[in-house]
Amino acid sequence: MKVVKLLHNPGAGDEEHSKEELMSTLRANGFECRYSSTKKKNIGKDIETDIDMLVVAGGDGTVRDVVGDLLDRKMLEKNWPIGLLPLGTANNIAKTLGIEGETQDIIRSWQGAKVKKYDVGRLYDVPESKFFLESFGYGVFPYLMQEMKKTGKEKIDVPEMKIKAALELLHDIILSYEAKRCMLEIDGVDHSGNFLLAEIMNTRSIGPNLFLAPQADPGDGHLEVILVPEHDRKKLAAYVQHKINGIEEDYDFHSITGKNIRISWHGTHVHVDDEVVKLKESSEIKIELKQSLLEFLVP
Incomplete structure (x- = not known):
């Protein structure tokens, strides 16, 4: 036994x-x-x-x-x-x-059951946060988390209602959020630009079940970096609107795989999984993939 x-x-x-x-x-x-x-x-x-x-x-x-x-x-x-x-x-x-x-x-x-190896994202220079399991990111998502708390919507205790409230609020944020400058290096290659969001993802979905990285595998030895530039604003808003309407639609977000990442953002707030962290303006963060630290039982 x-x-x-x-x-x-x-x-x-x-x-x-x-x-x-x-x-x-x-x-x-x-x-x-x-x-x-x-x-x-x-x-x-x-x-x-x-x-x-x-x-x-x-x-x-x-x-x-x-x-x-x-x-x-x-x-x-x-x-x-x-x-x-x-x-x-x-x-x-x-x-x-x-x-x-x-x-x-x-x-x-x-x-x-089978045993599934699970990678962990190691964070450097983030106060009180040394790792992430789901995602680390800048832009509309940490802003959404702050607004959910400010409006009291994070206290909704019915899961379906809470997710819908988050999606509706996110849709409004996407339409008005100003794209920010992001300095980004992935495995030594520069990918800097102006983005509505920059997410380093280990899971396929984040937040209110948004599948931004449907191809992600948390045991494949890579992180998925999802970038949404200004010209994809309407595309992202339409994807969220479909989710609000109960329509599951594939979205092909710009994705880059990597293991070692350096990133800074013209702003002060970032999210680590489901927590918002305040950093110094444009702080550079180093992220390193740690392979197979965890094991989960899967079907």
Whole structure:
């Protein structure tokens, strides 16, 4: 019997995703289960050495919190496979990995699951942020995050309503946002220009499930750099409008792959996954891909 450590965000999901229900379901599927709440600080220190795998129950932010504690623990001492139960609003990490469906079905699938290596973006010169799992970027997205907080819309607790509110706000921002100068070097090649957004992505989607990098594979040893210049403003706005209307349409954004990136932006705000960080004006940030630091169980 495999021993799993359930790392659970008690504020995610509904009554079916309570501590008791999740532990009961894990045991019913043949796992010995131990528990820790992700609300506890330094959760990585609670993981016993005889654990066979980790189960992370929550959204993208919960996954980031857990991984942050593991990396602080120098997780290379033991690399536990992670079974992900997506209980958040966007679940961009889970969607990229193809992990969707009912909790019971996901848990049952682990008996014959494959292990998927997952790269991590290492950040240098970003205060209090050393890595990203989803994306790092400038432009309309950090501005959207600030506006969601300012308008109180980030407190909407119905996932579908929250995503729609974010899309509607993003559409308005795209139409009025002034393109900014971006100094960008990817693997030694200059790609500088004026952009509405510059996103260094590890997942296929970011924010309110916008698939800006549908070709992204977080285990392929590359990051996807997505750039939207001024002449693509209407194209980006139309893509978001289609999402608002419930139409899923492929969008071919300008994408460049790379492993080592230097970037600065004529502005002060950037987002690291789902957090906004304030930098000094036009600070240069170095990004380095760290391959295969994590392992996820995938269908």
